[in-house]
Amino acid sequence: MDYSKILSPTVQEIKPSGIRKYFDIADSMEDVISLGVGEPDFPTPWEIRKAGILSLEGGKTRYTSNRGLEQLRREICHYVNRKYSLTYDPATEVLVTVGGSEAIDACVRAITAPGDEIIIPQPSYVCYEPIVRLAGGVPVIIETRAEHDFKLTPEDLKNAITPKTKALIMPYPCNPTGGIMEREDLEAVAEVLRGTDIFVISDEIYAELTFGKHPHVSIAAIDGMHERTVVVNGFSKTFSMTGWRLGYACGPAPILQQVTKIHQFAIMCAPTTAQYAAIEALRNGDEAVANMREEYDMRRRLIVSGFNRIGLSCREPLGAFYAFPCIRSTGLSSDEFCERLLYAEKVAVVPGTAFGQGGEGFIRASYCYSTAHITEALRRIERFLKTL
Amino acid sequence: MNIKLLKLLSQDSRTSTADLATMLGMSEKDVCAQIAEMEREGVIRGYKAVVDWDRLDNAYVSAIIELKVTPKAGLGFEDVAAKVMKYPEVESVYLMSGVYDLNVVVKGKTFQEVAKFVAKELSTIESVTSTATHFVLRRYKELDVALLGSGKDERGSYSF
Numbered sequence: 023m024d025y026s027k028i029l030s031p032t033v034q035e036i037k038p039s040g041i042r043k044y045f046d047i048a049d050s051m052e053d054v055i056s057l058g059v060g061e062p063d064f065p066t067p068w069e070i071r072k073a074g075i076l077s078l079e080g081g082k083t084r085y086t087s088n089r090g091l092e093q094l095r096r097e098i099c100h101y102v103n104r105k106y107s108l109t110y111d112p113a114t115e116v117l118v119t120v121g122g123s124e125a126i127d128a129c130v131r132a133i134t135a136p137g138d139e140i141i142i143p144q145p146s147y148v149c150y151e152p153i154v155r156l157a158g159g160v161p162v163i164i165e166t167r168a169e170h171d172f173k174l175t176p177e178d179l180k181n182a183i184t185p186k187t188k189a190l191i192m193p194y195p196c197n198p199t200g201g202i203m204e205r206e207d208l209e210a211v212a213e214v215l216r217g218t219d220i221f222v223i224s225d226e227i228y229a230e231l232t233f234g235k236h237p238h239v240s241i242a243a244i245d246g247m248h249e250r251t252v253v254v255n256g257f258s259k260t261f262s263m264t265g266w267r268l269g270y271a272c273g274p275a276p277i278l279q280q281v282t283k284i285h286q287f288a289i290m291c292a293p294t295t296a297q298y299a300a301i302e303a304l305r306n307g308d309e310a311v312a313n314m315r316e317e318y319d320m321r322r323r324l325i326v327s328g329f330n331r332i333g334l335s336c337r338e339p340l341g342a343f344y345a346f347p348c349i350r351s352t353g354l355s356s357d358e359f360c361e362r363l364l365y366a367e368k369v370a371v372v373p374g375t376a377f378g379q380g381g382e383g384f385i386r387a388s389y390c391y392s393t394a395h396i397t398e399a400l401r402r403i404e405r406f407l408k409t410l
Numbered sequence: 411m412n413i414k415l416l417k418l419l420s421q422d423s424r425t426s427t428a429d430l431a432t433m434l435g436m437s438e439k440d441v442c443a444q445i446a447e448m449e450r451e452g453v454i455r456g457y458k459a460v461v462d463w464d465r466l467d468n469a470y471v472s473a474i475i476e477l478k479v480t481p482k483a484g485l486g487f488e489d490v491a492a493k494v495m496k497y498p499e500v501e502s503v504y505l506m507s508g509v510y511d512l513n514v515v516v517k518g519k520t521f522q523e524v525a526k527f528v529a530k531e532l533s534t535i536e537s538v539t540s541t542a543t544h545f546v547l548r549r550y551k552e553l554d555v556a557l558l559g560s561g562k563d564e565r566g567s568y569s570f
Contacts, residue, residue: 041568048567058568148570197570320418320433327432370567394422397429 036152041376044360048370055399056370057325057387060197062262062343064317067310070261070303077298084294088286090118090270091297097304098270106229106240108253114275117282118292118300122227122256122269124285126191127153129223129252129271132280134159138188143174144378145346146193147225151378159188165380168348171337172201176210183214189221192241195228198377198386199346200339202232205239212244221277222251227269228342230260230311233319236340242272249274252281257296259343260311261303266296318343321389321396328400329387332407343390346374350383352410359385366409367402411453412444419445421554423457460555464548470517472501473524475532476542477512487511490537499527510542521545 026034048054065071089095095112102108110116119125126149134140134157142150143164154161164182166172179190192211194203203211215222222241229238242251256269269292271281322339329336329347336347349359356373363369374381389396418430427445431438448454463469479490487505494514495503501515514532518524525543533541550558 039570045566045568054567056563056565056567059565060569061565063563063565316414323432323435324429372568372570376570393425393429393433 032155032158036155039148039376040357041360041372044364044370044372047361047364051364051368054364054368054370055395055402057389057391057396057399058370058372059388059390060344061264061390062259062314063390063392064262064314066261066263066266066299067303067307069306069310070263070299073302074266074295074299077295082294082298086118086291086294086297088291089116089282090292091294091301094118094297094301094304097301098272101304102240102253102255102272106226106238106253107243108240108248108272110272111275115272115278117271117278117285118297119256119269119271119285120289120292121258121267122225122254123149124289125252125254125256125269125271125281126150126223126225127156128281128284128288129254129273129277130154130159130189130191131157131284132277133189133221133223135188137186139184139186140188141179141182141190143178143191143193143196145172145196145198145374145381145384146191146377147197148377150191150193150225160186162187163378163380165378166199166201167380168337168384171340172196172199172346173203173207174211176214179211179214183218183220187218187220189223190215192222192224194224194226195232195238195341197228197342198344198372198374198381198384200337200342200344202236202238202341203241204236205244208239208241208244208247212241212247215250216246220250222247224251224253226253226255228259229255231315231318231343232341233315233322234340238341252277257300257303261300261307262314263296263299263303266293266299268292268296268300318389321391321393324393325387325389325396325400328396332400332404334403334407343388345387345389346384347387348383349385352407354410356382356385363403363406367406369399369402369406411448415441415444416448416453419454419457460553462549462552462557464557468519470519471521471524471545472515472517473528473543473545475514475516475528476506476510476544477514477532477538478540479511480537480539481511482537490535493535494532497527497531499524499531 095116099110099112130153136158138159139162140154140159141162143166151161162182164178224241232238242248242253252271252273254271257263325345326336334347356375360373372386374384427438427441431441481487482489499516504513506513528543
């Protein structure tokens with residue numbers, strides 16, 4: 023049977039991830055030391071796990087409402103209000119999803135008609151482009167630049183807009199660059215968008231992981247943006263709950279109503295146990311998050327100073343948990359650097375190009391690791407650099 | 411006192427002062443000065459390795475001894491605590507709330523040696539009225555360090 027005739031051309035045209043080959047190489051090696059993962063090393067805080075366990079003991083194992091538990095939606099509204107000054111109605115403007123990824127997918131599908139252009143700043147998370155293609159949209163890439171700290175500039179945004187532009191995906195704080203958008207940066211972007219019919223899907227999954235005196239600002243909190251923005255957030259990164267698969271979307275009721283329709287038919291509802299645990303996370307998780315953030319911050323300083331010391335220039339990432347050092351000084355491409363480093367010193371890092379062509383010349387190094395682990399990885403990378 | 415610095419040192423006292431300075435956003439000179447100050451003040455009392463003795467053939471044995479004590483007028487428990495802590499066999503001594511008074515961790519080469527030490531030394535101290543000896547059979551976690559399990563990272567090498 024010719025399966026290529028069975029499979030959708032749209033799906034077949036989506037390229038598999040370029041780092042697949044590294045998985046296989048690393049798997050065949052002993053003593054690989056990785057800076058490659060995009061998830062926290064901390065276990066989910068115990069009180070949150072306990073809330074999940076108690077819900078199971080109490081037999082709360084059925085479907086919830088399609089939108090998610092009402093109690094959880096109320097807590098989400100309190101949370102985004104006290105953290106980011108955002109106001110939403112828990113009955114009509116919130117949807118609990120299977121991770122932030124499902125929220126992004128459902129939002130993109132809800133707004134994209136065939137041929138619509140969706141603007142994506144890159145380097146950024148790997149899912150946006152395929153999701154847009156699967157929805158029949160056309161990704162329009164803006165390459166953000168190191169000299170702008172990988173921020174989206176109003177000039178680049180203006181240049182990317184065409185009559186077909188339907189939406190902008192805002193990936194800040196940014197995986198992999200660690201870039202953030204501060205209030206004045208967002209004001210400038212909002213200035214471009216106000217008065218247009220361009221919608222914003224703002225992926226704020228790393229909102230609680232910003233460092234220094236840079237608390238996260240949501241673009242939905244900027245004047246005139248609330249009505250044209252869906253904010254996507256979730257529990258994976260903030261509360262170290264990756265495996266629970268829980269996220270949410272907040273936005274205008276007419277949009278959320280359609281997003282909920284997609285979610286209802288595709289998913290039914292987000293996992294019930296995770297929803298009960300999430301209520302505890304939002305109510306009482308602040309201290310645990312503050313402790314994790316403090317730990318990340320120390321690791322962040324360590325890894326950034328380490329890269330600069332060994333000769334890989336690294337800007338200070340102000341959000342997420344990645345350093346994004348420049349490797350151009352080695353004369354290698356990102357791909358060559360990562361492959362040779364893996365073979366030579368058994369250190370796993372991700373080439374910047376995995377996050378878009380604009381990532382060429384950079385590597386992503388996660389600092390979701392103990393300081394001893396980071397120190398050892400840096401030592402090996404330094405040794406590798408000396409052999410070049 | 412710099413609590414963050416103390417926390418980092420108690421996690422890994424071999425972290426270099428340069429790394430400590432980077433992580434805390436301080437100068438290395440200030441880190442050294444603060445450590446020296448805390449050592450002088452007796453806040454930092456020492457630096458030791460966390461050893462999994464069970465991995466060695468001639469691992470030592472240890473026991474927790476509960477001591478009941480009649481406190482001396484005017485001296486309380488300190489007089490007897492001072493006597494107990496002088497023995498090199500004694501690893502730690504704590505004054506406890508609850509049904510007994512002093513918690514003494516004792517180490518020795520064999521169970522017999524520890525038992526003999528308790529019978530001949532601890533229980534004969536004046537004002538010690540009773541002892542109860544609990545031998546440690548296995549150490550699972552020592553000074554925050556898990557001694558059980560592989561410590562393998564379940565996350566694999568790569569994810570986005």
